Amino acid sequence: MTPLLSLKGLTKAYPGVVANDDVSLEINPGEVHSLLGENGAGKSTLVKMIYGLVKPDHGEMKMNGVAYAPSEPRAARGSGVGMVFQHFSLFDALSVAENIALGMENAPKLTALSEQIRKVSDTYGLPLAPDRIVGDLSAGERQRVEIIRCLLQEPKLLIMDEPTSVLTPQEVDILFQTLRKLSAEGTAILYISHKLEEIRSLCDSATILRLGKVVGTCVPRETTAREMAEMMVGKVLGTPTRAGVTLGEIVLEVSALSLPSPSAFGMPLREVSIQLRKGEILGVGGVAGNGQDELLAALSGELLSPAGSIKMRNEDIGHLGPNARRAIGLLAAPEERLGHAAAPDMSLTENAMLTGAARQNLERNGFLNWPAARGFAEKIIEAFDVRTPGPGNAARSLSGGNLQKFVIGREVLQRPDVLVVNQPTWGVDASAAAAIRQSLLDLAGKGAAVIVISQDLDELMEISDHFAALNEGRLSEPCSTDGLSVEQIGLMMGGAHGMEVAHV
Amino acid sequence: MIALEKRPEPSRAFSYLTPVLAVIATFFFGGLLFAALGKDPVTSILTIFWEPLFGEFSFYYRPQLLIKGAPLVLIAIGLSLGFKAGIWNIGAEGQYIMGALFGAGAGLAFYPSENVLIFPFMVLAGAFGGWLWAMIPAFLKVKFGTNEILVSLMLVYVAEQFLASMSLGLLKNPEGFGFPGSRNLQQYASAHNAEIIAGSGMHWGVVAALIAVIFAYVLLARHRLGFAVRVTGEAPRAARFAGVNPNRLILFCLGTSGLLAGLAGLFEVSGPAGQVSIDFNVGYGFTAIIVAFLGRLHPIGIVLAGLLMALTYIGGDIAQSQLGLPAAAIQVFQGMLLFFLLALDMFTNYRLRFGRSEAA
Known part of the structure; x- marks a missing residue:
């Protein structure tokens, strides 16, 4: 099987820091692939290159075996890559449908779009009323707006940047059910997180980055959280300690x-x-x-x-x-x-x-x-x-x-x-x-x-x-x-x- | 390709260098402008910058430097405090007028009795007038969140109407043969802001400007209030977190700048100008905005900038009369100075990078 996306030797340097150094990885259709690493390990730079926000200095990307070099996010979306950012880009004062229409090229009429939104949200278990004002939505619901915005373009690869940092554990469960369904239908998911237990429950494979370099890959289900953490940090972690205290007045x-x-x-x-x-x-x-x-x-x-x-x-x-x-x-x-x-x-x-x-x-x-x-x-x-x-x-x-x-x-x-x-x-x-x-x-x-x-x-x-x-x-x-x-x-x-x- | 790149921290060297570079750029492009008007650029620039200081009649022009520079520095010092904190008083011209009206009115009320206390009383009244006029935008901003830029600017025009009304009505000289304008304060010894050393141009306004410069310097460098001003300008939320009360700071900054502008007006009307007249204000309040920025909002810088602007005023007058340069060309020349300063200012926080292109 040709991988959906393969990256070879991607390198990106900024003044004073090499954000990505010779990074390679492969994602197959339907695979949930996790990108693991500390802050500053280069996860964001890597996905920005895939999404066309940043151009690599060296290295090549292939999509279904064909050279892939998106010059801007629009090109990436055209090739079937969707991305849900950690920070939402939504207008509080507009409705769900209006927000989604704003992000689309050739947006259909609002009524038709609302119908599409309803359909997609039902299919993937993401109930969301298109006419609600975004300012009134919870963080979890706002994230649904972003996800649906991506799903309307029927992506082959969905990139999610720290999606659970704004969710309660229950909301995380709902999100994971949706992601599993997407993956079962053949959509690949590139999942960025540093929450190890989540990755163990959701992801099929993981690539671990440290200081811009790939330091290892693993199958999360078969690896303990502690092992993954130590790969991320590169050293054995100490646990904070405290002397037993008695509480005062x-x-x-x-x-x-x-x-x-x-x-x-x-x-x-x-x-x-x-x-x-x-x-x-x-x-x-x-x-x-x-x-x-x-x-x-x-x-x-x-x-x-x-x-x-x-x-x-x-x-x-x-x-x-x-x-x-x-x-x-x-x-x-x-x-x-x-x-x-x-x-x-x-x-x-x-x-x-x-x-x-x-x-x-x-x-x-x-x-x-x-x-x-x-x-x-x-x-x-x-x-x-x-x-x-x-x-x-x-x-x-x-x-x-x-x-x-x-x-x-x-x-x-x-x-x-x-x-x-x-x-x-x-x-x-x-x-x-x-x-x-x-x-x-x-x-x-x-x-x-x-x-x-x-x-x-x-x-x-x-x-x-x-x-x-x-x-x-x-x-x-x-x-x-x-x-x-x-x-x-x-x-x-x-x-x-x-x-x-x-x-x- | 050339790209702009943010410096990790502001360049100290560049913050001192930009005013110098801006002056050089102004020389160059100002010279081009004068050449386009058919004048010899070198002579024009020399007339503006050399003639007043070292020319044949410099004995007359040098005192003018202090007379024109003092109100600019006095007003700009006050404005710089607000500008540093992100509080924009654009209406110093109006506060300047109101200071002159209050001060002159206070003095003329005692005419013709003579008393050494009359002038000090006028100084207080002038300061109060400017302060009061600046408190209007301050109060409206604190109470209703109005924009101080608009309110203070609009009040300039209201003040100008007051000025006209006063010179035609209440303060009109009863012995002035019907001409608009008040009695001449230069001829009223108790109210005259005379030169301290004859022929030097050194009047009480110059002294006040120097005191203001020292006051502002100490305030900004050493005092909690000056620190509050700086933090508020840099990061308003951090200032709040540090316990700065933004409303009090607005009242302080607008009040101080109004007070100093009022003082400038008073010293001008009781000294060099001599009387309240319809065309009493000549734009010191607006030019002081340029002076404040040209001086990097720094007290010492403002002194230098004030003297430089005074020089372009005096030199500009000479160039008008001797070379026949239009007044508008001189104004464009002065405008260039601010333009280049602001443009070059970017290099304090950014640097140019030549080399391969960089996507987002």
């Missing part, structure tokens, strides 16, 4: 906090209650966009809260701004590194000043002590092994992992009593992620209370004492992570969000 108490979202398509917080004890790590899971940013803003002081709804050591702090909260020991590290946690074009010294001014005595009577801020920045760089030439470098010149270590380190070194972090290891390589998790564990070990908001359930299970999930702005009752099953977590995250199960 309550330091932070949030009671029935309801807040409107500051942005139009944001999520309001609805009666969120938290009791956080000294030494506790509370993991907050949930699909992105269910109130995570708002919760962090409410706790950091960027959003002010009604009287009595947030108390620290029994004192009302809802009316305090970020700096007043820092002064009493409540610190935060937001998800967005560039532009929120740090100012991209400013130096690390200036970024150290950003949140460290009050607690590190970098300020006197409003006048700033720059040499001291530089010292603080150097201390962070040293203690958290931030790879950078020095504190005078701009934040944006750091890699994601290094900047994240700097941002977390900046807060941890200020010895907070309560630390709130959102997505502390998002887009960070495995060793940096392990270092960050360990630092959070150490912080809790010294008696601080930590709230970790994350979409990485494995991470939350690994480090937190209690788990709660955000769903539509509501926080579930926190429960102990010991013996918590994936099923229970999924239900706390809102189950399938009312999505109908695939009728396959």
